[in-house]
Every structure is written in structure tokens, then in C-alpha cells.
Amino acid sequence: MSSPTTVRTRVAIIGAGPAGLLLSHLLAESGIESIVIDQRTREDIEHTIRAGILEQGTVELLDGLGEHSRARTVGQRHDGIELRFEGEGHRIDFADLVGRGVWLYPQHEVLKDLIAARLAGGQDLRFEVTADHVEGETTDRPSVHATTADGEQLIIEADFVVGADGSRSVAREVVSGRRTGHFREYPFAWFGILCDAPPSADELIYSNSPDGFALISQRSPDVQRMYFQCDPDVDPNSFSEEQLWDELQVRVPGHELKRGPIFQRDVLRFRSFVASELRKGRVALVGDAAHTVPPTGAKGMNLAAADVSVLHKALRSLLLENDESGVDAYAETALKRIWKGQQFSYWMTSMLHVAPTADDFDRLRQRGELRTVVESRAGQTYLAEAYTGWPLA
Ligand SMILES: Cc1cc2nc3c(=O)[nH]c(=O)nc-3n(C[C@H](O)[C@H](O)[C@H](O)COP(=O)(O)OP(=O)(O)OC[C@H]3O[C@@H](n4cnc5c(N)ncnc54)[C@H](O)[C@@H]3O)c2cc1C
Secondary structure (H helix, E strand, C coil): CCCCEEEECCEEEECCCHHHHHHHHHHHHCCCCEEEEECCCHHHHHHCCCCCEEEHHHHHHHHHHHHHCCCCCCCEEECEEEEEECCEEEEEEHHHHHCCCEEECCHHHHHHHHHHHHHHCCCEEEECEEEEEEECCCCCCCEEEEEECCCCEEEEECCEEEECCCCCCCCHHHHCCCCCEEEEEEEEEEEEEEEECCCCCCCCEEEEECCEEEEEEECCCCEEEEEEEECCCCCHHHCCHHHHHHHHHHCCCCCCCCCCCEEEEEEEEEEEEEECCCEECCEEECHHHCEECCHHHCCHHHHHHHHHHHHHHHHHHHHHHCCCHHHHHHHHHHHHHHHHHHHHHHHHHHHHCCCCCCCHHHHHHHHHHHHHHHCCHHHHHHHHHHHHCCCCC
């Protein structure tokens, strides 16, 4: 076997998801060099369908990409959502309640923008390079040991290593141990579809029904994204298209869905997780490497952006001014928002889904909870504040 190639940079970032790419962009703006690696191809990264809602603060961070950010031009601003239960819709008017909004702009489009900006800036972004492990976390020269697509060994030595490598993070191994943290499993999942059809509604509908939850979302004038609550072990191919439409429609009583050919289907399992540590020495975790949330509150990608905004400032102080205080405070600062995001995601999930073990008491109490929100300005305001995102630190 040939000897490894060693390269040196200031910040080595594992993962070219929203967290890793946004961090590399902010660092470049501050004049700090970084190398980003990802085990996947550019094609795969730019075409994997995941999250779709950007908080206002996330869009403001992406504005820094200049001409490369299309969130405001191609994405659509939404000023509210509908909460639906007992066959009736109730609009939560974000603009009126908190003067903020969200943008419907899919994660893979955000990634296309971030990759384009990084490559246009001549920055180092390497696809099909897999991090095997991280070393030297308690020294001032941590390193990432990786393997390229053609089997070459690569060592990236850095002043700081960031694990932005998603829920199966290898960087987590040295920060907190791969599986140590706070977990919550859920007895249901989301069945997601993409279809060729006109929008069934102008804004997102979050619907609770006796048959379970559904989310009616949009992608473009001709393509729609919708989800319904399902068993986590369901086989995505076990339904005909007609059955899928019937499953969706029964969960949105009183609102007729516009049907069309379904061209993608997937099952998204739910899990809440927060790693026991977010930093050890000169290695830190951001985004899904540090925490995951169920998708009901649309917080996954937005929490990743918020972590990055905190860590970017900390790294600027460390690497430009030799001031360690921001890095020392990173976990404590980031965790405050992470746990607020966990609470909101858990709350939306439990308020809207029907647990397989739910009895009449549970169902009636749930309706009482939904009424508490829609019939009170204070209840609506909490939802609007959390959904549009608390201002970034
Ligand atoms: C299947 C799926 C569907 C989702 N759907 C929704 C949704 O509908 N709504 C919602 O709000 N949220 C959703 N989420 C959550 C949201 O997409 C994530 O919170 C968001 O992607 C987090 O960004 P990240 O950059 O932290 O991690 P990721 O986007 O996971 O990026 C991590 C990157 O690291 C790379 N990587 C991993 N290990 C290595 C390694 N060893 N070496 C090199 N590279 C590595 C991966 O290839 C990946 O590109 C979904 C998540 C998943 C997994």
C-alpha cells in the first residue's frame, strides 16, 4: 500500500451537507482556509431530497452567498401555515403574530448554491473522500484520516476539525462516543411522496385526524411533496398509487387533494437525539452529527445552520485572535437553542400524530391541546416564534 498523502489546512470539515458547506463559506468570508470532504458524489448530494423549510435566520445567513443564493428568488416566502383538525383549518399567521416568515426552498437546492459558491471561490471541496477516523483531538494539531475513491489514504492536518458528517458521524467517536447521548424513539414514521400535480394548498397544512397525521407541502407549481404518518417498518412499495392518495386524503378530511403521478416515495424514521458532548479539545460537532429531531417542526437543517453560526464566530476568535473563550462556550451556547428546537419538534410531533396506543383520553386531550393553540393568540405566537426561528445568537 502506498504511503498516505498529508495536506494541511486551518479547519478540516467532514461532510458537505448544509452544516459543513455553510461553515466553510462563513470561514472563507472571514479569511480562514478550510478543506471540506464528503464520501458522496456531487451528483448524489445535489439530488437527495430532504428538508424543505428555511427559517428567516437561515435565509439571512445564505444571503451572504450573494448571487449564488437563490432562496429568495427561486424559493417561496410563506407567511403562515394551517393547523387542521376535526375537519377544520386554522391559519397561524406568522406575519401578523411575529412579523417573520419562512422560505420553502428544498435542501438540495441550498446545497447546489453552497457548492457553486465554494467552487467559484476556488476553495478546496473533495467529493468521494471518506473520513475513517479523527485523531489528536486534545492536541493543537488534530487530523482527519480518510480514504479517497481510488483507495488512496489521505491525512488532513488542521488547527481545528469539525464533524459535520450527519447522524452516523465518525467524528462523534472522539467527541462523545458514537452512541452516547440523549435519545427518544417514536412509534411512527413519515411516508413521503413527490408527485406531478398542482398545489393542493397555498401554504403548508399540518393535519391531525383520527387516522393519523398528514403534511401537505409544496415544491413548485407542478411538483408537490406530501407526507402521511405510517408504521416505521412499512415497505414503501407495498402501496399502489391510488392507495397512497387514499391514505393521504383520509388524513386531511374536508380538504380535497389534487392528485397526480407519484414519482418518488420514501419512509422517514423519527428519532430525537442530542450527543452527550459537542466538543472535545479541537474537534467539534455541528448539525445532525450533534443532534437529530423528528421532521415535524422543520428544524433539522435550521438547527444545523444555527450551530454553524455559533461555531463560526468561535473559530474566528480562536484562529484570528488566539481567543479560546468562544470555542470553550460553543457547546453551552449551541445547546440552549438545540434543546428549544428539540422541545418544539417533540411538541409538534406529539400534538399532531396519533400514537398506536392512543385511547379516547389521549385523542380528546390532544384536541384540547390543539384548541389551546388555535384559540389563543399566546398559543399561536409560541408556534409562530418557534417555527420561523428564534433570532440567531
Ligand atoms: C433521509 C432524510 C430525510 C430528511 N427529511 C427531512 C424533512 O423532510 N424535513 C426536515 O425538516 N428535515 C429532514 N431531514 C433532516 C435534515 O435534512 C438534516 O437535519 C440536515 O441534512 C442536517 O444537515 P447536516 O449538514 O448536519 O447533515 P447531512 O445533511 O446529513 O450531511 C452530512 C454529510 O456528511 C457526509 N458524511 C457522512 N459521513 C462521512 C464520512 N465518514 N466521511 C465523509 N463524509 C461523510 C454525508 O455524505 C453527508 O453529505 C431529513 C434527514 C434525512 C437523513
